[in-house]
Amino acid sequence: MRKKFIVTLAVAMIWSVLLSTSMFASEQKEKKHHSWEVSIVVDLDANNAAGMRIEGLTGDKQGRLYTSDLNSRRLIRVTPHTGAVEVLTVLPQSATGMVFDKDGNLYMASGGGPGVDGVILRVSEQELKKGSFTSDKVETFAVDVDGANGLVFDRDGNLYVSGGATGNIYVITPDGERTVWASGISADRPTQPIVVNGLAFGRDGRLYIANTSSGEINRVSIKKDGTFGAVERFAKDPLLYGADGIAFGPNGDLYVAANERNAIVKVSHSGKVTEIAGNNNEGPLEFPASLHFIGSTLYASNFDIDRGVNSPNSPGIGASIAKIEFVQEHSNEK
Ligand SMILES: [Ca+2]
Ligand SMILES: [Ca+2]
Numbered sequence: 001m002r003k004k005f006i007v008t009l010a011v012a013m014i015w016s017v018l019l020s021t022s023m024f025a026s027e028q029k030e031k032k033h034h035s036w037e038v039s040i041v042v043d044l045d046a047n048n049a050a051g052m053r054i055e056g057l058t059g060d061k062q063g064r065l066y067t068s069d070l071n072s073r074r075l076i077r078v079t080p081h082t083g084a085v086e087v088l089t090v091l092p093q094s095a096t097g098m099v100f101d102k103d104g105n106l107y108m109a110s111g112g113g114p115g116v117d118g119v120i121l122r123v124s125e126q127e128l129k130k131g132s133f134t135s136d137k138v139e140t141f142a143v144d145v146d147g148a149n150g151l152v153f154d155r156d157g158n159l160y161v162s163g164g165a166t167g168n169i170y171v172i173t174p175d176g177e178r179t180v181w182a183s184g185i186s187a188d189r190p191t192q193p194i195v196v197n198g199l200a201f202g203r204d205g206r207l208y209i210a211n212t213s214s215g216e217i218n219r220v221s222i223k224k225d226g227t228f229g230a231v232e233r234f235a236k237d238p239l240l241y242g243a244d245g246i247a248f249g250p251n252g253d254l255y256v257a258a259n260e261r262n263a264i265v266k267v268s269h270s271g272k273v274t275e276i277a278g279n280n281n282e283g284p285l286e287f288p289a290s291l292h293f294i295g296s297t298l299y300a301s302n303f304d305i306d307r308g309v310n311s312p313n314s315p316g317i318g319a320s321i322a323k324i325e326f327v328q329e330h331s332n333e334k
C-alpha cells in the first residue's frame with residue numbers, strides 16, 4: 001500500500017504579508033504552490049514495520065538503485081519503475097555509504113568497530129552484470145578507514161570517505177593510496193558524536209560535508225596538490241539536526257536527509273535552509289539516511305532506527321526506498 005504525503009510551501013504568501021497595503025490583492029494574484037510529494041517505491045521487509053536497517057543508497061547508469069541491509073549484509077538492487085528487488089550477494093562486512101566510479105564499479109563503506117577494521121569494499125561492473133554472485137567476488141579496495149560512512153568520487157577518480165565520529169576524511173587515489181585529513185570538525189551534541197557523514201561535490205568544486213551532530217553543512221576547497229583548504233560553514237540550523245546523506249539537485253540546491261527528524265531539508269545556493277518534507281514515526285520518511293537523484297527525482301533510504309522523531313520505530317513501513325518528487329501546481333484564481 002502506497003502512502004502519500006504532501007508538503008506545501010506557500011512562499012508567495014509570506015511576501016504578501018510584508019506588502020501590507022496590497023495584502024489581499026497580492027494573495028489572490030500569487031496562487032502558485034510548490035509541493036513535494038513523498039511515496040514509497042518499495043518495502044524491503046514486507047512482513048515488518050521495523051527491524052531491518054538500510055543506510056546506503058546509490059544508482060547505476062541504467063537507473064537502478066543499490067542498498068544493503070546492515071544485519072543480514074545482503075546487497076540489494078531495486079528497479080524503481082517496476083519495484084523489482086534482487087539480492088545480489090551477502091557482503092563480507094556490513095556496509096553503509098555507496099558510490100559508483102565512472103566505469104560502473106561499486107564501492108561500499110564499512111566503518112568497522114571494536115576489533116573490526118574499517119574498510120572499503122568493491123564489486124566490479126562485470127560481477128554486477130551477472131545479477132548475483134558469491135561473497136568472494138567482493139574485494140577489499142582499501143583498509144584502515146575507521147568510521148567509514150559517506151563516499152564520493154572527485155573528477156580525477158579519487159575516492160573521498162567520511163569517517164563518522166572520527167572527524168577524519170580519508171582520500172584514496174585510484175591506485176589505492178590512502179591519506180587522512182583531520183577535519184577538526186567537532187560535535188555540538190554529546191548524544192550524537194557523528195561529525196562527518198554525507199559527502200558531495202558542489203558545482204563550485206568544493207567538497208560539502210554533513211555534520212550530523214551540530215546540524216551543519218561545512219564545505220572545503222581542495223587545492224591542486226590535493227591538500228585541503230580551510231573549513232567554511234555553509235549552513236547551520238536546527239532543521240539540519242541529524243544531517244546524514246546529502247545530494248545536489250539538478251539546479252544546484254543541496255538536499256539533506258535529516259535522519260533523526262524524519263525530514264528532507266533543502267539548502268539553497270545562498271545557504272537558506274527549508275524543510276521540504278517531514279513526518280512523524282509513521283512514515284513515509286522513517287529515519288531517511290542516504291539520498292540519490294535520478295534526473296529530478298530524489299530517492300531516500302529509510303534506515304528506520306529507533307531515534308529522534310522516528311522513536312519508537314515500531315509503526316510505519318520500515319526499511320524501504322522513498323521517492324520525493326517536486327510537483328508544481330498553478331491555479332490562476334481571480
Ligand atoms: Ca551516512
Ligand atoms: Ca515493511
Ligand SMILES: [Ca+2]
Nearest residue numbers: 049313315316
Ligand atoms: Ca518503522
